[in-house]
Amino acid sequence: MKILVCISHVPDTTSKINFVNGDSEFDTNGVQYVINPNDEFGLTRAIWFQEQQGANVTVVNVGGADTEPTLRKALAIGANEAIRVNAEATDGFFVAKQLAEVVKNGGYDLVICGKESLDYNGGMVPGMLAALLNYNFVNSCTELTVDGSTAKASREIDGGKETISASLPLVIGGQKGLVEEKDLRIPNMRGIMTARTKALTVLEPVGANVNTKAVKFEKPAPKSAVKLFAADDLDGLVNALHNEAKVI
Amino acid sequence: MSLLIYAESAEGKFKKVAFELASYAKKIADSLGTTVTAVTVNAGNSSELANYGVSKVLKVTNDKLNNFNAKAYADVIKQAAQKEGSKIIVLSSTTDSLYLAPLVAVGLDAGFASNVVGLPLSTSPFQVKRNAFSNKAFNITEISTDVKVLSIGKNSFGLVESSTSLSEEDFAPSLNDADFSVKVESVEKTTGKVTIADADIVVSGGRGLKGPENWGMLEELATVLGAATACSKPVSDLGWRPHSEHVGQTGKPVATNLYIAVGISGAIQHIAGINSSKVKVVINTDAEAPFFKVADYGIVGDAFDILPKLTQKLKEFKANNS
Numbered sequence: 067m068k069i070l071v072c073i074s075h076v077p078d079t080t081s082k083i084n085f086v087n088g089d090s091e092f093d094t095n096g097v098q099y100v101i102n103p104n105d106e107f108g109l110t111r112a113i114w115f116q117e118q119q120g121a122n123v124t125v126v127n128v129g130g131a132d133t134e135p136t137l138r139k140a141l142a143i144g145a146n147e148a149i150r151v152n153a154e155a156t157d158g159f160f161v162a163k164q165l166a167e168v169v170k171n172g173g174y175d176l177v178i179c180g181k182e183s184l185d186y187n188g189g190m191v192p193g194m195l196a197a198l199l200n201y202n203f204v205n206s207c208t209e210l211t212v213d214g215s216t217a218k219a220s221r222e223i224d225g226g227k228e229t230i231s232a233s234l235p236l237v238i239g240g241q242k243g244l245v246e247e248k249d250l251r252i253p254n255m256r257g258i259m260t261a262r263t264k265a266l267t268v269l270e271p272v273g274a275n276v277n278t279k280a281v282k283f284e285k286p287a288p289k290s291a292v293k294l295f296a297a298d299d300l301d302g303l304v305n306a307l308h309n310e311a312k313v314i
Numbered sequence: 315m316s317l318l319i320y321a322e323s324a325e326g327k328f329k330k331v332a333f334e335l336a337s338y339a340k341k342i343a344d345s346l347g348t349t350v351t352a353v354t355v356n357a358g359n360s361s362e363l364a365n366y367g368v369s370k371v372l373k374v375t376n377d378k379l380n381n382f383n384a385k386a387y388a389d390v391i392k393q394a395a396q397k398e399g400s401k402i403i404v405l406s407s408t409t410d411s412l413y414l415a416p417l418v419a420v421g422l423d424a425g426f427a428s429n430v431v432g433l434p435l436s437t438s439p440f441q442v443k444r445n446a447f448s449n450k451a452f453n454i455t456e457i458s459t460d461v462k463v464l465s466i467g468k469n470s471f472g473l474v475e476s477s478t479s480l481s482e483e484d485f486a487p488s489l490n491d492a493d494f495s496v497k498v499e500s501v502e503k504t505t506g507k508v509t510i511a512d513a514d515i516v517v518s519g520g521r522g523l524k525g526p527e528n529w530g531m532l533e534e535l536a537t538v539l540g541a542a543t544a545c546s547k548p549v550s551d552l553g554w555r556p557h558s559e560h561v562g563q564t565g566k567p568v569a570t571n572l573y574i575a576v577g578i579s580g581a582i583q584h585i586a587g588i589n590s591s592k593v594k595v596v597i598n599t600d601a602e603a604p605f606f607k608v609a610d611y612g613i614v615g616d617a618f619d620i621l622p623k624l625t626q627k628l629k630e631f632k633a634n635n636s
Contacts, residue, residue: 193416297615
């Protein structure tokens with residue numbers, strides 16, 4: 067089985083979010099980048115398939131050269147090889163088009179993406195990729211096994227879960243549950259050393275429409291200070307929730 | 315040219331988001347001098363949609379669509395949009411709609427913006443404001459394609475009544491076997507409990523509650539308020555509560571009217587996940603807990619002392635106000 071894991075290079079979840087150039091660009095100053103958490107759950111599951119079922123795992127990212135450390139980290143965690151499509155990832159459709167090209171040329175059976183990235187939160191790349199390839203697609207995927215050419219998956223639904231079966235090739239929009247938090251791997255020294263010699267291929271992008279563009283960013287309006295009630299003034303709280311906030 | 319909404323239903327009844335989408339689409343339709351068409355799948359009586367500005371319903375009835383199937387449903391919406399010549403398709407942010415939206419967008423060569431938090435800032439060029447960076451910021455996105463797909467963030471618009479005369483038309487889109495190649499084997503739904511997705515109020519517990527055995531008092535508070543229960547990441551990582559209750563940046567996002575955090579300090583990732591909630595209340599022993607910086611109301615104190623008393627006060631309040 068050939069697996070492609072699509073990775074976004076995103077600010078660490080603890081990052082302070084600021085903008086520069088008249089609020090038109092994200093301020094990368096002092097920001098640490100990580101593998102998008104939803105993608106990391108998928109990558110870790112892919113490594114499980116590699117270890118248990120002999121799968122070959124390629125990781126891919128659409129981004130500039132500055133995203134390569136994130137791909138190297140994925141290699142250190144255990145991916146066999148990496149691909150970087152040399153283009154800014156500004157529009158979900160454009161990214162999906164690039165990934166579709168990589169999938170077509172690589173003949174992957176299983177494509178694992180995170181259901182959304184924690185920077186733009188577009189949540190569109192996995193579905194668009196599946197639609198462009200005309201592959202089966204499971205989103206919000208929390209469990210995944212593959213037996214031969216058939217996958218069994220669970221999907222989170224509002225207020226429960228659904229069990230699904232689908233034949234390969236398949237695109238997954240994954241999230242926590244594919245593996246647990248405790249199963250995530252921190253690269254060890256040996257992994258980091260071998261990652262340096264693994265192949266990282268840089269491809270130039272194919273032409274594709276850019277359908278959307280982030281033209282400006284805004285930070286939420288500053289909040290007014292919290293209104294405190296004494297621990298024995300619960301009437302005050304109930305009253306405020308009813309008369310002031312009007313939520314009960 | 316009318317706007318198209320997909321009016322979601324469950325067991326034949328429209329979900330609240332169906333009316334929210336109708337309200338939203340009606341506002342845009344009015345500004346563009348057009349109307350709103352809704353497509354429904356195995357829903358019952360459409361007349362309620364007329365209260366929120368829908369003038370036409372394309373009613374799909376098909377047993378094969380009893381279980382949600384993203385590809386098939388996306389095909390239904392695509393064909394409905396083509397039939398109506400719709401340039402703007404408005405969807406919700408339910409798990410199902412987020413699943414099908416990108417498929418609809420590709421099918422219609424449309425640009426797609428998710429997490430949209432308000433009416434378009436302008437329709438030419440077409441710009442919308444959306445949540446990004448996990449609710450730590452907004453971005454203004456311009457969609458340059460002729461056809462546009464929007465998904466509206468939960469609770470970001472609300473209901474606006476607008477009485478319209480409604481015409482209903484049976485609609486039988488052509489579906490093929492490939493639409494059903496992803497098969498649903500079984501569905502497990504928690505019954506009798508308010509889900510985080512549907513809740514207007516969420517009551518959430520953190521490590522400050524000291525152990526899973528203490529969740530009873532949180533559940534009692536939730537019951538009185540008709541609320542869903544949730545938890546912080548450490549609580550689900552420790553296995554005190556199921557992952558499905560974990561809210562935050564890597565868990566479920568919460569955009570509710572009232573969010574009550576008990577014994578949750580307020581890590582930046584937790585706040586990101588719940589920040590779209592309208593009113594936030596924190597109860598924590600530590601006055602320095604970061605949650606107090608983002609909350610609207612707070613009590614510095616011991617949850618074990620406060621929760622039972624608060625539940626009692628709310629019971630009395632409900633009794634006096636019902």
